[in-house]
Amino acid sequence: MKKILLLLLILTPSLLRAQQRYNLGMETTDVRTALPAGWTAFTTPESDSRVSTDSTMVYSGRYAIRLTKDSSRAQTPGIAAYTVPVDFYGKTIKLRGYVRTEAVEGGWAGLWMRVDGTAAFDNMQQRGIKGTTPWTPYEIVLKLDGNATQISLGGLLTGKGRVWIDSLTLFVDGKNAQLIPAEDIAAKTAEMNWLKTHAMPLKAVDAGHGGDDLQGLKPLIGNARIVALGECTHGSGEVFRVKHRLLEFLVTEMGFRIFAIEANLPEASIMNEYVLYGKGTAEKGLDALYFWTWHTREVLEMAKWMRAYNIAHPDKMVQFTGFDMQYSKGACDNLLQFAAQYAAELKPLMDSVVRYCDRLKTAGADQAFSREDKVRLKEWLEQAGDLLKKNQRRYTQQAGDSIVEWQARNLVVLQQYFLLATQYGSSFNIRDKAMAENIEWLAKRYPGQKIVLWAHNGHVSRHPALMGGHLDKTFKKQMVVIGFGTAKGSYTAIKKGEIKRDNVLAPPVPRSFEGYAQASGIGNFILDIRKRQLQEEPVSWLLRYARLRSIGSMAMDGGNAQFEYNILPDAYDALIYLDNTSASEVL
Known part of the structure; x- marks a missing residue:
């Protein structure tokens, strides 16, 4: 018996x-x-700080974190950070930990904690630790409410010296967060019953299976001008196939005639020539889009379906276009060709612009452009725009309204491209705003035509900084946004510099849409989550910050990294859940 007790004492830690x-x-x-x-x-050269693991100076166990700062620039602290997802409920969150300092001066050391999604924050500034102190316990207590998304915490050092952090514990209403059991979603009978009652089961993934199970989309979409289809990864085959099926439904049963994908606006015309008139091949159309994400078997089959549909319905043809602006070649080629045919006075300006584009291919934007360069580029593009306006009548007589209008847009795309390339640090917002502007132009270019958008969840979402948020200001109820989620499987993404198809989807994390959807056992389904539909108490999980899978072109490891928080009804009108997905087939 004594041997057993001794063994348990040895194994327990x-x-x-x-x-x-x-x-x-x-x-x-x-x-x-x-x-x-x-x-x-989190350190910068200006802070003159370092964060490291220490195995020689610990409070307990094998390791502690050490922060070292060689100067006392208090405005640039060294920070060690850790995040804990809020997969628990409570009113207060308490961080307790042990801190040891050595010769801290010109600032302070301490613990810090922030409740993301709220304003709750404390970095011990008013009670910071200074000088040399032994291992001492410290606590931070903050309010916790339903808007909390994650807890960010750690240690910091603003002054010169050294500090060690060890043995942190997080308490939720007095309970150790490590020991709080995971939420048993399947046991939530009311929530599961609500989901089963309101979900629209999806009977087929692939196009060509009719639209009987999609009829519930008609009252949701109504007379909307735009339907934006998201995706939870850039490499999920079944997501792409369902989007193909939805395009088929929207075209054949709801009169949509424009398909626009997250790809460069000028270059998409090559695929449009194929789907409308059979010029070239679908494969060459995909090549012109640049992105490997669309160079897949699934998108190829969709483009071929569009061509077949247009052959059978010459009076109801659907067009293929893009709305992105990350490349300059297509716009430059179009403008140079236009200059050669109709506008010789435009060629010197475009030759200068092309030279700058070539510089960007071989150097980063910071190395390629000086302030003077940026001024020149802006002037050249403005002068080209002035030429198009000044000679619009002559150009129109020679080339036609449509070609002149497209050349003006090519210039706008170049302006967007150079702004993106030269405004380091704000590229995400610049790109989303520009894509929204291009979609608004397409809507004006094709008045009365209904548009299907294809992009990532992270672009179609109505978040104010994202493409969908910009579009919402213009189209409001004339736009319906549909996001996607998936519970398990594999996906295609870039890993260690290569395109890989063996990336694994992490299991749904707590407080995620996919967690509830998987627990319901419904299988694949569509769910209307517009707020006016959410009148019953069991949908409170949808109305709070919930997580939805979000992976871009780069592989992401771990469940917390693969999911992001959102108030889902604010971001989307409907969600499509796919229980199991596989990697898209890159050609």
């Missing part, structure tokens, strides 16, 4: 470490970062 959901004790390390796993260092 390691068993407890194995059960830890959060690496708050720093006992698991990451060989890639040389820091405790999950921890991040």
Whole structure:
């Protein structure tokens, strides 16, 4: 019996470490970062600070985090950070940890904690630790409410000296967060019954299966001018196939005639020539789009379907276009060809612009452009625009309204492209705003035509900074946004510099749409989540911050990295859930 007790005493610490959901004790390390796993260092050359793992000075266990700062520039602290997803409920969150300092001066050291999604924050500024102190416990207590998305916490050092952080514990209403059991979603009978009652089961993934199970989309879409179809990854085959099926339904049963994809606006004309008139091939059309994400078997089959539909319905043809602006070649080629045929006075300006485009191909924007360069580019593009306006009548007589209108848009795309290339640090907002502007132009270019958009969830979402948020200001109820989620499977993405199809979808995390959807056992379905549809209490999980899978072109490891928070009814009108998806087939 004594031997058994002794064995349990020896094993207990390691068993407890194995059960830890959060690496708050720093006992698991990451060989890639040389820091405790999950921890991040925020330092800058100006702060003259370093964050490292220390195995010689610890409060307990094997490791602690050490922050070192060689100067006392208080405005540029060294920070060690860790995030904990809010997969629990409570009123207060308390961080307790042990801190040791050595010769801290010209600033302070301490713990810090922030409740993301709220304004709750404390960095111990008013009670910061200074000088040399032994291991001492400190606490931070903040309010926790339903808007909380994640807890960000760690240690910081604003002054010169050294500080060690160890043995952190997080308490939710007095309970150790490590020991709070995961939420049993399947046991939530009311929520599951609500979901089963309101979900529209999706009977088929592929096009060509009729639209009986899609009829519930008609009252949701109504007379909307735009339907935006998102995707939870850029490489999920079944998501692409369902989007193809939805395009088929929207074209054949609801009169949509414009298809616009997250690809460069000028270059998409090559695919449009194929789907409208059979010029070239669908494969060459995909090549012109640049992105490997669309160079897939699934998108190829959709383009071929569009061509077949147009052959059978010459009076109801659907067009293929893009709305992105990340490349300059298509716009430059179009403008140079126009100059050669109709506008010789435009050629010198375009030759200068092309030379700058070529510089961007071989150097980063910071190396390629000086302030003077940016001024010149702006002037050249403005002068080209002035020429088009000044000679519009002559150009129109020679080339026609449509060609002149497209050349003016090519110039706008170039302006957007150079703004994106030369405004480092704000590219995400610049691109989304520009894509929204191009979609608005398409809507004016084709008055009365209904448009299907194809892009990532992260672009179609109505978040104010995203493409969908910009479009919402113009189209409001004339736009319906449909997001996608999936519970398990594989996906295509770039990993270690190569396109890989063996990336694994992490299981749904707590407080995620996919978690509830998977627990319901419904299978694939469509769910209307417009707020006026959400009148019953069991949908409170939808109205709070919930998580939805979001992976771009780069592979992401771990469940927390693969999901992002949102108030889903604010971002989308409907969600499509696919229980199991596989990697898209890159050609």
